[in-house]
Amino acid sequence: MLFFKKKVIPLIDFFPKDFIDIHSHILPGIDDGAKNLDKSIALISKMRSYGIKNFIxxxxVLGDVYPNSSQTIKEKLEEVKAALQKRNITDISINAAAEYMMDEQFSELLENNDILTLKDNYILVEMSYFSAPINLYDILFEIQVKGYKPVLAHPERYGFFHNDFNHYYKLKKAGCLFQLNLLSLTEQYGKGVQKVSEKILKENLYDFVGSDTHHSNHLELLKKIGTKKNLEKIKHLLDNNKKFL
Structure with missing residues (x-):
């Protein structure tokens, strides 16, 4: 019996030259991502070795757990920019938005237009992994009434939607854009998430991708996505991300 290895593609050849990662947690000491400035620079340097040089x-921004403000985020961004310059890493473009939990605090920020967008009017939003907000569709409506476009982070990871795929069609119909976590193409979040991500891909419901990088283990696992099959499936999404440049 013959066994055929998957055709492996180094990530530096996998990502388009001008790819921009629109979802990561690489600012220091501000959430559950990079713990300090050195780790921030290490993560950026590793991603740079994969050919990723553009970041949002x-x-x-999550209640009392991560009570980040636009100001604190911008301050941390400037720290990272200064550290990159100090280390003479000059080919990196990095900006900051936020991943907003759709809760009461977010509704207040929205009301006050105190929102950091990915670019133009695109907002990255998420919900609890335990359940959707009771007023989910009201929030999505509010976002759009305010002139913004909701980009839902990793829809494949919300297990409460897995038993009824119609939820995904309903979200799209409500004006929600979808961002795939690249590691969902692996077993990082479990086989259930991997299976649902494949189905959402097959139904062509995704709009963008993001690494959702928190730490170095994520970047080691990211190498697993580098196959010809995966590239064929998500090349259009990698290209779609260019709109945020």
Missing amino acids: TTPH
């Missing part, structure tokens, strides 16, 4: 990083 997205720290959590």
Whole structure:
């Protein structure tokens, strides 16, 4: 019996030259991502070795757990930019938005237009992994009434949607854009998530991708996505991300 290895593609050849990662947690000491400035620079340097040189990083804004403000996020961004310059790493473009939990605090920020967008009017949002907000569709409506476009982070990871795929069609119909976590193409989050991500891909419901990098283990695992089959499946999404440059 013959066994055929998957055709492995080094990530530096996998990502388009001008790819921009629109979901990561690489600002220091601000959420559950990079713990300090050295780790921030290490993560950026590793991603740079994969050919990723453009970033819109997205720290959590989550109630009392990660009570980040636009100001604190911008301050941390400037720290990272200064550290990159100090280390003579000059080919990196990094900006910051946020990953907003769709909760009461987010509704207040939205009301006050105190929002860091990915670019133009695109907002990266998430929900609890335990359940969707009771007023989910009201929040999505509010976002759009305010002139913004909701980009839902990793829809494949919300297990409460897995038993009824119609939820995904309903979200799309409500004006929600979808961002695939690249590691969902592996077993990082479990086989259930991997299976649902494949189905959402097959139904062509995704709009963008993101690494959702938190730490070095994520970047080691990211190498696993580098196959010809995966590239064929998500090349259009990698290209779609260019709109955020």
